[in-house]
Amino acid sequence: DVKVTQSSRYLVKRTGEKVFLECVQDMDHENMFWYRQDPGLGLRLIYFSYDVKMKEKGDIPEGYSVSREKKERFSLILESASTNQTSMYLCASNDGGSEAFFGQGTRLTVV
Amino acid sequence: AQSVAQPEDQVNVAEGNPLTVKCTYSVSGNPYLFWYVQYPNRGLQFLLKYITGDNLVKGSYGFEAEFNKSQTSFHLKKPSALVSDSALYFCAVRGPTGFQKLVFGTGTRLLVSP
Numbered sequence: 001d002v003k004v005t006q007s008s009r010y011l012v013k014r015t016g017e018k019v020f021l022e023c024v025q026d027m028d029h030e031n032m033f034w035y036r037q038d039p040g041l042g043l044r045l046i047y048f049s050y051d052v053k054m055k056e057k058g059d060i061p062e063g064y065s066v067s068r069e070k071k072e073r074f075s076l077i078l079e080s081a082s083t084n085q086t087s088m089y090l091c092a093s094n095d096g097g098s099e100a101f102f103g104q105g106t107r108l109t110v111v
Numbered sequence: 112a113q114s115v116a117q118p119e120d121q122v123n124v125a126e127g128n129p130l131t132v133k134c135t136y137s138v139s140g141n142p143y144l145f146w147y148v149q150y151p152n153r154g155l156q157f158l159l160k161y162i163t164g165d166n167l168v169k170g171s172y173g174f175e176a177e178f179n180k181s182q183t184s185f186h187l188k189k190p191s192a193l194v195s196d197s198a199l200y201f202c203a204v205r206g207p208t209g210f211q212k213l214v215f216g217t218g219t220r221l222l223v224s225p
Binding site: 004009033035040041042043044045048058090092094097099100101102103104105107 | 117120143145147152153154155156157160162201205207212213214215216217218
């Protein structure tokens with residue numbers, strides 16, 4: 001079974017904290033993605049990576065950064081968490097034009 | 112740039128009736144089209160995809176989708192709805208060449224009543 005694993009299901013952080021969301025895939029996929037999901041807005045792409053150490057901005061990168069030191073791991077970093085970053089965060093991976101496989105999501109609350 | 116529109120926030124259908132969830136897209140070139148389903152507090156699960164070939168694509172759990180190039184649509188269908196089909200459904204599109212990001216619609220909530 002293919003698997004994308006996100007390190008936390010639920011997370012509560014304080015405003016101004018540095019937050020790390022971790023994602024690991026076991027399918028040897030080239031591409032990895034971070035989305036955030038908000039009601040009525042669907043999924044919006046934050047960052048993606050098509051190779052180790054390669055990253056590209058998505059549609060809403062402000063306030064976020066990413067790290068991909070190994071092929072299987074893609075980390076999303078909130079440099080200084082703010083309340084408007086309270087959201088569901090979804091990690092995904094794929095190869096080429098194939099379907100993307102998603103993790104179970106991390107529901108982040110910033111207080 | 113590619114985009115997806117899901118015009119209905121919610122679709123209501125009685126169990127046993129056919130269901131349709133609508134999706135239209137915009138992309139340069141031939142599209143790669145996908146449908147995903149999301150149950151509460153879960154990630155997205157892949158249902159089906161269209162890349163090339165027959166316009167009618169069959170997927171998981173009895174779902175199918177029809178690709179219509181002239182209408183730029185990719186509607187999700189099921190002949191007989193189940194209460195357990197109640198969930199949030201997302202359509203997604205990407206372009207055909209090189210690395211392109213997967214763009215999602217805003218989602219349609221399907222509610223199947225007993």
